[in-house]
Amino acid sequence: MASSRNSPSEALLRSLRAHVAPGTPVCAGLSGGLDSVVLLHLLATQREAHGFELSALHVHHGLSPNADRWASACEQLCETLRVPLSIERVHVERDSGTGLEAAAREARYGAYARASASVIALAHHLDDQAETVLLQLLRGTGLRGAAGMPEWRALPGTTASLWRPLLSVTRSELESYAKTQGLTWIEDESNASTAFDRNFLRLQVAPLLEGRFPGWKQAISRFSRHAGTSAALLEQAAREEGVDPGSPLAVELLRAQSPEARAHALRTYLEDQGLPMPTEARLAEMTRQLTEAREDARVRIEHGGAALVRHRDTVHVDRGPRGASPWNVPWAGEEEVALGADRGAVRFATATGAGIAERYTHDGTWHFGPRAGGERIRLEAERPTRTLKNLLQETGVPDWERGRLPLLFHGGALVWVPRVGVAAGYRCGAGEPGRVPEWFPGARA
Numbered sequence: 001m002a003s004s005r006n007s008p009s010e011a012l013l014r015s016l017r018a019h020v021a022p023g024t025p026v027c028a029g030l031s032g033g034l035d036s037v038v039l040l041h042l043l044a045t046q047r048e049a050h051g052f053e054l055s056a057l058h059v060h061h062g063l064s065p066n067a068d069r070w071a072s073a074c075e076q077l078c079e080t081l082r083v084p085l086s087i088e089r090v091h092v093e094r095d096s097g098t099g100l101e102a103a104a105r106e107a108r109y110g111a112y113a114r115a116s117a118s119v120i121a122l123a124h125h126l127d128d129q130a131e132t133v134l135l136q137l138l139r140g141t142g143l144r145g146a147a148g149m150p151e152w153r154a155l156p157g158t159t160a161s162l163w164r165p166l167l168s169v170t171r172s173e174l175e176s177y178a179k180t181q182g183l184t185w186i187e188d189e190s191n192a193s194t195a196f197d198r199n200f201l202r203l204q205v206a207p208l209l210e211g212r213f214p215g216w217k218q219a220i221s222r223f224s225r226h227a228g229t230s231a232a233l234l235e236q237a238a239r240e241e242g243v244d245p246g247s248p249l250a251v252e253l254l255r256a257q258s259p260e261a262r263a264h265a266l267r268t269y270l271e272d273q274g275l276p277m278p279t280e281a282r283l284a285e286m287t288r289q290l291t292e293a294r295e296d297a298r299v300r301i302e303h304g305g306a307a308l309v310r311h312r313d314t315v316h317v318d319r320g321p322r323g324a325s326p327w328n329v330p331w332a333g334e335e336e337v338a339l340g341a342d343r344g345a346v347r348f349a350t351a352t353g354a355g356i357a358e359r360y361t362h363d364g365t366w367h368f369g370p371r372a373g374g375e376r377i378r379l380e381a382e383r384p385t386r387t388l389k390n391l392l393q394e395t396g397v398p399d400w401e402r403g404r405l406p407l408l409f410h411g412g413a414l415v416w417v418p419r420v421g422v423a424a425g426y427r428c429g430a431g432e433p434g435r436v437p438e439w440f441p442g443a444r445a
């Protein structure tokens, strides 16, 4: 078997120096299997010399009959290494539609996001990387997929980062380390089933490759780094053209000269929005529909549980309200209310003679909720109430945004609508203290 140039300790040290400043809270994802047991041991060995804070997190999925055994093995190891351990029980949706493995991974990533460390260390190694890239290639991936797992990346929705310091180390090198150090670990019983594609590659394909091309894992990993660099350069080109993760996509970019540039702009936008990648043929069809319709025509393309909507000369993603469940977030006078999911936040500035009169805000129940249809609001004291639907049309709030608007209610009365205003009966008089709400759709909960 070919051995990588790095021992596990050398690989860890190099990556540690590159990414982790002294004093940083580092939390190791600990399954109790070989890889993460070695990672935790390596980190524990380095923590004093390098001066970072170390903790561990075991996510208890409750799926395997041995789940409790895994958790107690983690407890024992952490006690020996004197590393504080949290065990988080998660609920894995068996019928999530994405498969059990993916659902468990999603639940695990949710637990990482809730951990209070700034760095989450994971023990993926060179064999994992080679298998991941091969699987991606077999599924017909693009450059980004071929780039495999990065050593360091942000954990979405948090200020934390995911760190994989052992990507250059083979599994057999980890095993030698574990044996030398007298470490014990638990074998995952599901690793033996070739019903999973990854296990099939590991158990049946890898030994054949190993016999013929002993450096295949390193070679694939090198290729994945080239793919990653190329993907980053292409992304930079799309950004320079004006594809921006926080903004709608300009239809103009879909009219670019070359079909490759058009496809790339739409792909980058879909990726930014977290939507699945369509086939080439479907992507071309989407581009055609979005660009060829008349400017005032309504174009709506259902895709990946959401819809791409063209509004004048831009494209947006509409994620509801069709099928979206009703939601309700109370307001008890706070300066800022996070609305959850991807609904952003509302901030209340204090003012004199503007916004909602402060005196009304102390009584009764206030809450935010979505449009349900049929809402009315009186904006001018002497005029009749108007339907929200008409008001939104007049103010030019695009279709795709209407379903996302957070409405503020006092009991059953509609008091405030972003982009529309405050109901006349609640508005501040001159010189009176008031609260001026403002919606920040992109703010994270």
Ligand SMILES: Nc1ncnc2c1ncn2[C@@H]1O[C@H](COP(=O)(O)OP(=O)(O)OP(=O)(O)O)[C@@H](O)[C@H]1O
Pocket: 028, 029, 030, 031, 035, 036, 057, 058, 059, 060, 061, 105, 108, 121, 122, 123, 124, 128, 132
């Ligand atoms: N139950 C768990 N609790 C905490 N961390 C875990 C757990 N399972 C796995 N990890 C962490 O994730 C790393 C990778 O494990 P594994 O390959 O099983 O997970 P994965 O996220 O599904 O990765 P892949 O994308 O390669 O399938 C482990 O080395 C460990 O650091």
